[in-house]
Amino acid sequence: MVDERHFDVSQFGEEVKRVIVVAAHPDDLETACGGTIKLLVDRGVEVVLLLGTDGDIGTHDVSFTRETLAATRREETLNGARVFGLKDVIFLGHHDSELVADLALRAEVAAAYRRCQPDTVFTFDPFWVGQAHPDHTAAGRAAVDAYMPSKMELYHPEQLAGSVNVADVKRFFFFGGSNREGEMTIDISSAWESKVAATRCHVSQFGQKEEALEWLAEWNRETGKCCGLEYAEAFHPMRVW
Ligand SMILES: [Zn+2]
Numbered sequence: 001m002v003d004e005r006h007f008d009v010s011q012f013g014e015e016v017k018r019v020i021v022v023a024a025h026p027d028d029l030e031t032a033c034g035g036t037i038k039l040l041v042d043r044g045v046e047v048v049l050l051l052g053t054d055g056d057i058g059t060h061d062v063s064f065t066r067e068t069l070a071a072t073r074r075e076e077t078l079n080g081a082r083v084f085g086l087k088d089v090i091f092l093g094h095h096d097s098e099l100v101a102d103l104a105l106r107a108e109v110a111a112a113y114r115r116c117q118p119d120t121v122f123t124f125d126p127f128w129v130g131q132a133h134p135d136h137t138a139a140g141r142a143a144v145d146a147y148m149p150s151k152m153e154l155y156h157p158e159q160l161a162g163s164v165n166v167a168d169v170k171r172f173f174f175f176g177g178s179n180r181e182g183e184m185t186i187d188i189s190s191a192w193e194s195k196v197a198a199t200r201c202h203v204s205q206f207g208q209k210e211e212a213l214e215w216l217a218e219w220n221r222e223t224g225k226c227c228g229l230e231y232a233e234a235f236h237p238m239r240v241w
Contacts (some may be wrong), residue, residue: 007187007227009039012120015170016040019047020118022109022143024099024135025055026077027202031216032175033122034084034195035188036233041085042191049081049089050112052105052139057096059204066095072204081199083194088116097134101126101141109146111159113167120149125174125236136176144172147240173235184237188220189230195220 019040021029028035037047050185054070064072074091075135081089092108100106124131126140138145150167160166188195189203199206199213206212217231224232 004225007185007229007232009036009043009186011184011186012040012173016045016120018116018118019045019120019122020050020112020116021047022052022121022123022139023052024052024124024133024139025079025096026051026073026200027055027205028124028136028139030080030084030195030199032124033233033235034198035191035220035231036186036235037086037122038084038191038194038198039186039188046087047084048087048090048112048116048118049077050109051077051089052092052099052142053096053135054091055096060074061204062205069204073202076202076204079203080198083198083201087215088129090116099135099138100140101138101145105138105142106145106149107156107159109142110150110156110167113146113150113169114159114164117165117167119168119170121169122174122235123174124176128174128176131176140174140176144238147172169240171240172238174238175233175235182236183234185223185227185229185232185233185234187224187227187229188233189224192231195231226235 023029054071056066056070123143124136124140126137131137147169222230223234
């Protein structure tokens with residue numbers, strides 16, 4: 001029997017035109033969904049990164065302070081964004097490992113939805129019990145929690161000054177490493193080199209050693225195994241209305 005499934009980014013549909021990636025740490029976009037994001041940008045999709053924290057504890061090198069590490073990682077983030085051709089990066093500037101899906105974060109995410117008008121959100125799966133990093137769960141949770149109020153005129157009306165309108169997010173795609181029924185598998189083999197190049201911009205995390213990204217190659221190869229793909233990323237869709 002012929003396998004009629006296809007694994008390219010056309011699975012997301014023509015209606016995906018403006019994406020916002022709600023991430024927790026500077027290297028989350030590249031590692032978790034970078035291949036897919038590159039392929040979407042190449043397809044003409046506008047992509048904005050909304051970054052919850054500056055990743056300011058992400059080192060064992062104590063010659064850094066939290067301030068100098070944050071500055072370094074913002075620079076690395078912008079370098080990675082350039083590799084992919086992202087439209088914009090919004091830094092929320094929270095401290096690493098202290099991101100909380102509270103009312104303040106909800107309002108910050110809603111403001112970004114309203115300013116950027118994404119039709120589609122990519123974020124961590126906040127419902128995945130295997131998620132070990134609290135910032136990842138918080139980013140995903142806040143991304144979902146902001147969806148409904150961001151559509152409503154009476155929610156933080158001060159955000160709607162000038163030409164800013166209520167948001168109209170139509171769909172979510174969750175990433176983060178789970179492996180379950182209903183996931184979409186995206187062939188990122190043709191974007192693999194680009195994904196590696198953008199990930200390597202995060203020098204404070206991965207240095208220049210060839211083997212530093214072997215874990216990532218293994219993860220993406222493993223994800224592709226199901227479908228005979230060299231490298232793949234997987235997403236769990238959630239439709240909203
Ligand atoms: Zn992270």
